Amino acid sequence: QVQLQESGPGLVRPSQTLSLTCTVSGVSISSVPSYWNWIRQPPGKGLEWIGYISYSGLTYYSPSLNSRVSISLDTSKNQLSLRLRSVTAADTAMYYCARDQWPPAGLDPWGQGTLAIVSS
Amino acid sequence: QSVLTQPPSVSGAPGQRVTISCTGSSSNIGAGYDVHWYQQLPGTAPKLLIYDNSNRPSGVPDRFSGSKSGTSASLAITGLQAEDEADYYCQSYDSSLSGYNVFGTGTTVTVL
Numbered sequence: 001q002v003q004l005q006e007s008g009p010g011l012v013r014p015s016q017t018l019s020l021t022c023t024v025s026g027v028s029i030s031s032v033p034s035y036w037n038w039i040r041q042p043p044g045k046g047l048e049w050i051g052y053i054s055y056s057g058l059t060y061y062s063p064s065l066n067s068r069v070s071i072s073l074d075t076s077k078n079q080l081s082l083r084l085r086s087v088t089a090a091d092t093a094m095y096y097c098a099r100d101q102w103p104p105a106g107l108d109p110w111g112q113g114t115l116a117i118v119s120s
Numbered sequence: 121q122s123v124l125t126q127p128p129s130v131s132g133a134p135g136q137r138v139t140i141s142c143t144g145s146s147s148n149i150g151a152g153y154d155v156h157w158y159q160q161l162p163g164t165a166p167k168l169l170i171y172d173n174s175n176r177p178s179g180v181p182d183r184f185s186g187s188k189s190g191t192s193a194s195l196a197i198t199g200l201q202a203e204d205e206a207d208y209y210c211q212s213y214d215s216s217l218s219g220y221n222v223f224g225t226g227t228t229v230t231v232l
Contacts (some may be wrong), residue, residue: 037221046122048211049221060220096165106156106171113165
């Protein structure tokens, strides 16, 4: 059974870099045709796709965040990471990681999410 | 700035049938990309409810069904129950500059 769990600092200062980790269990992140996604949800608002990284390290980011975001894999820890630079209050959100397979069949499973607040 | 549009809210009495629309365009749903649906119960992460337009993952009640036609998709809930009160999102893929994965604006289902 594949499980994902996000973790992060909780509070980030404006203009700094937000760094989050998603720990995957039940499957190797590099051994199957999977696409590991980051999605965020501002408080009281809808879902926004951030980007994905494939099992082979190929990345694709949302055009609206492309200049500030990077996603990477750490195969030794079976983790994926998200880095979002130059954050503002608008980046305050619950951040989720989720898996998609190939061919795509929906994002499943999702982690429980980690809340990141941008505030001084 | 979601490219998939859903009604903000729908409501129904227990036992009734409700439908949620998801309207896209020729660069996403109309291009033939599949549509997936998610249920987000209060305070929890979204959960895959329908995949590939009309398929239910194991464990999802058959009260939930999905369909797709042209540039739109729909989610139907028959025999509405109190535990169905949640937010629902559609998701598809897009070939324009909107990005790869695109989500709908979300719909809140209220059981009266």
